[in-house]
Structure formats: structure tokens, C-alpha cells
Ligand SMILES: Nc1ncnc2c1ncn2[C@@H]1O[C@H](COP(=O)(O)OP(=O)(O)OP(=O)(O)O)[C@@H](O)[C@H]1O
């Protein structure tokens with residue numbers, strides 16, 4: 001006899017103002033199981049999970065937990081039933097500390113009803129310690145990097161001691177080492193009989209951690225497979241709906257001319273700690289240059305320094321086509337031909353509340369404004385071109401950006417900067433949260449740009465990505481350059497070796 005499932009979602013239907021996004025979806029899992037949920041950007045994964053977590057209340061179908069019917073009125077309601085969720089987009093209060101965020105609304109009370117800070121900090125420390133997050137729990141969130149913030153989100157979900165834990169792309173901002181720690185934690189949870197729903201676009205992770213895989217496509221359930229039995233290729237065709245060559249072959253065309261030269265670039269924090277130190281490298285015109293390293297190695301800090309995001313604390317020189325550039329502000333470096341696509345789309349990439357179209361054209365207004373007027377038809381034609389090129393899944397360009405799925409938001413961000421016609425494109429984790437099909441489209445696009453003479457510098461935590469698309473890979477360790485590898489000689493092992501902290 002089959003064991004009764006812990007969770008049963010039956011015939012789930014959901015629409016957003018008349019646009020149907022989930023069609024009769026069934027989803028089922030047992031206690032102590034890791035179920036991966038996969039599908040292309042916009043397939044409906046987050047929506048299905050937000051229904052389970054009580055975020056969306058307006059839907060049809062039924063939810064049974066241990067055979068008992070539930071209909072959550074809000075997220076608190078779902079939490080009480082033992083469901084907790086790590087959202088795809090970070091949801092932390094920037095001004096509050098790590099500990100305050102973890103226990104927000106559930107702070108341990110001291111005598112007289114005040115928050116018992118010592119106790120709360122101690123409890124927070126225990127959880128962050130388990131995740132190897134080495135920050136003082138009293139630090140405000142705003143001072144943490146995206147990857148560290150992601151770990152705080154995870155800590156928060158863990159502190160709820162849920163029976164069903166939903167992780168919506170928890171690893172997208174984590175490096176391989178942090179992901180390993182996350183997996184260790186998941187395995188511990190499984191031993192405690194927790195059910196974990198794991199959403200990720202990274203095939204390797206799914207095969208490593210999941211017992212079964214549920215695949216959605218365009219709001220429909222395609223099927224459920226055992227992770228041990230299913231082949232990679234089968235999963236991809238289930239998601240994409242066609243056969244697909246999973247390996248991308250690089251086609252870049254570096255020229256001899258040096259496009260970007262960085263000499264002894266150094267950046268410190270206000271209290272004098274080095275973020276990057278004496279970083280020197282050259283990148284050729286049309287080259288695809290990768291930057292690898294662990295979280296905190298200084299990759300993002302380096303891109304920001306080149307882009308002029310933190311002039312006061314930066315020293316050293318940056319040259320474009322042999323000319324010194326003034327990197328005292330992004331306005332100046334943009335004019336010099338640089339564009340930076342940041343890793344944090346919610347924080348400084350996209351303007352929530354504005355439409356998809358407005359977000360795309362924000363950085364390229366020069367292109368669109370003609371004779372002092374904003375040309376609506378021009379705006380439409382340029383944005384239309386990129387929407388098509390990146391296959392951005394959007395029903396109306398006038399919709400607010402937050403109505404797009406996470407991966408589609410990332411594509412809008414990419415389009416936004418491509419519209420500025422940069423000579424040198426700095427990309428920080430550009431395919432984070434992007435599905436396999438769209439990733440290939442982005443790789444093809446980058447190859448095409450490099451053939452047009454655009455230089456591409458790309459920071460990524462996905463080594464396979466760097467290995468397949470880059471002409472060279474620079475590895476950073478503790479703020480310095482530890483290796484620069486040619487495409488032919490680069491391998492996962494060599495990169496990991498150069499990235500590992502010195503004992
Ligand atoms: N608040 C909303 N308002 C309107 N439409 C929405 C809203 N949230 C999601 N959608 C739409 O629902 C569909 C499914 O989105 P969902 O976020 O569930 O996709 P996903 O599978 O999680 O994709 P990704 O891999 O990109 O995160 C998309 O077409 C999206 O545009």
C-alpha cells in the first residue's frame with residue numbers, strides 16, 4: 001500500500017486578473033523527501049508555491065496536509081500549519097539587524113514585554129553558525145552582500161521549524177561552497193522528516209539533492225520523475241517542450257587591441273579593510289572575460305570599482321582603448337562606454353512600480369528621445385526587438401515589472417543595459433535565475449555582441465558557464481588576482497584550487 005502523502009495539492013488553478021497561469025496542477029509529496037520543482041521562467045513555480053504558503057489566496061483547487069483540508073488566509077496561517085518559504089526575491093528589512101530579521105514578529109520577550117536581545121542574538125547566532133554565515137548577528141542587513149542576505153533568508157525559514165520548507169531558488173546567489181553547506185542543512189532536515197521543496201534552474205543541484213522532480217510548463221503539470229532514474233536530456237525536453245542541445249559552444253572573437261586595462265586597482269572599506277587589492281588585468285576588444293571566485297572574494301567589488309560606484313575608497317587606474325578614464329561616478333563611466341548589470345535586481349537594477357517598458361528604456365533615454373521628445377514609437381520598436389530577442393515572457397509591456405516572473409525580470413535588466421550600446425559590458429551573475437533555454441539565448445547574444453567588438457566581462461558562480469563561454473577566466477581570492485586561465489587550460493579543479501582561501 002502507498003504511504004499517505006504529507007502534502008497533496010489538487011487541481012490548482014490560478015489567474016492574475018483574467019490571465020490564467022496555472023491549469024489543474026496536481027502536486028504531491030511525502031515527509032522526509034526533497035522534491036525539486038522545475039520549469040522555464042514563467043512556468044508557474046513561484047505562483048504554485050505562493051499559493052501553498054498563503055501569499056496568494058485567490059485560487060481554485062484544494063490543499064490537503066496529512067489528509068486534512070486547508071485554505072490559508074495569509075502567510076501566518078500557513079506558518080502555523082508548518083509551512084515556511086524562502087522567497088525567490090529577498091524580503092529582508094534593510095535597516096534591521098540579521099537577528100531582528102530572522103525573528104521579525106516573533107522576537108523572544110524579556111520581562112516587561114521588551115525584546116530580549118541577548119536571547120534573540122544568541123538564538124540567531126546558533127542558526128547562522130550552522131549555515132557558516134560568519135557575520136555579527138547585530139549587523140544591519142544593508143551591510144551584507146546579496147549571497148549573505150540569502151543565507152539570512154534561509155536562517156529565517158529554518159528558525160520556524162517547518163514541516164514543509166519551500167526554497168525558491170535559494171542557491172541562485174550562493175557560491176558552490178555555500179551551496180554545499182545549504183545541502184548539508186537540507187540533509188539534516190530530511191533526517192528530521194521535514195519535506196523540502198527545492199526550486200532551481202541548476203540541473204546539477206537537482207540531481208544532487210532531490211529525490212523526485214516535478215516539472216511544470218506554461219502553467220501545466222508535465223510530469224513527476226524520480227531523480228535517480230530520469231536523464232538530464234529528458235528533463236530538459238519536459239521543461240522546454242522540445243529536444244535541446246545542452247552544451248553551448250563558444251563563438252567569441254577577441255581582437256588584438258586591448259579594450260580595457262586595469263592597473264593596481266585597490267578599494268578599501270571606510271575602516272581600512274581591503275575589498276580588492278592591486279588588481280591588474282587587461283581585456284581585449286571582443287573578448288569574453290570571466291571572473292570566478294568564492295563569495296566575498298571581491299568580484300562584485302571589483303566591477304563596482306571599475307564602474308565608479310565607490311570612488312572615494314578606490315585607487316589605481318582604469319584605461320579604455322589606452323585612455324585613462326575618470327571613474328569618479330557611474331555617469332562618467334557610462335559615457336566612457338561602460339555598463340554594469342548588477343546582481344541585485346530588486347536593489348539597484350529595476351524600479352518597482354514602473355512598467356516593463358519604462359524599466360527597459362530607463363538607462364537608454366538618449367536613444368529614444370528625439371528632438372527633445374520621448375518618441376513612443378521608437379520606444380516600442382527598440383524594446384520590442386529585445387523582448388523578442390531574449391524571449392521575455394510578458395503579455396503587455398505596460399504591466400508593472402513586479403508582475404513578471406523572476407527570470408523574466410532578469411532578462412529585462414539585461415535588455416535595459418544592452419539598449420545603452422556599451423563598448424564594455426560588466427555583468428554580475430547575469431544568468432542567475434534564468435532557465436536553460438533562455439540561458440542559451442543569452443550566451444548566443446553575448447557571442448554576437450563580442451563579434452561586434454563589444455568586450456564582455458562576466459562574474460559568475462556557475463563554473464560550467466564560465467568554462468563554456470569565456471576566452472579567459474580570472475580567479476580572485478581574498479580581493480586579489482590568484483590566476484588568469486586561458487580557455488583551453490581552464491578546468492573546474494584549477495579554478496577551485498585558485499579560489500580556495502589560503503590556509
Ligand atoms: N503578481 C502577479 N501579477 C500578474 N502576473 C503575475 C504575478 N506573479 C506572477 N505572474 C505571472 O504568472 C506567470 C508565472 O510566474 P511565476 O513567477 O510563477 O514563474 P516561475 O516559474 O516562478 O518563473 P521563474 O523561473 O522566472 O522564477 C508568469 O507569466 C508571470 O508573469
Ligand SMILES: [Mg+2]
Pocket residue numbers: 045046047088168405406407
Ligand atoms: Mg519563480
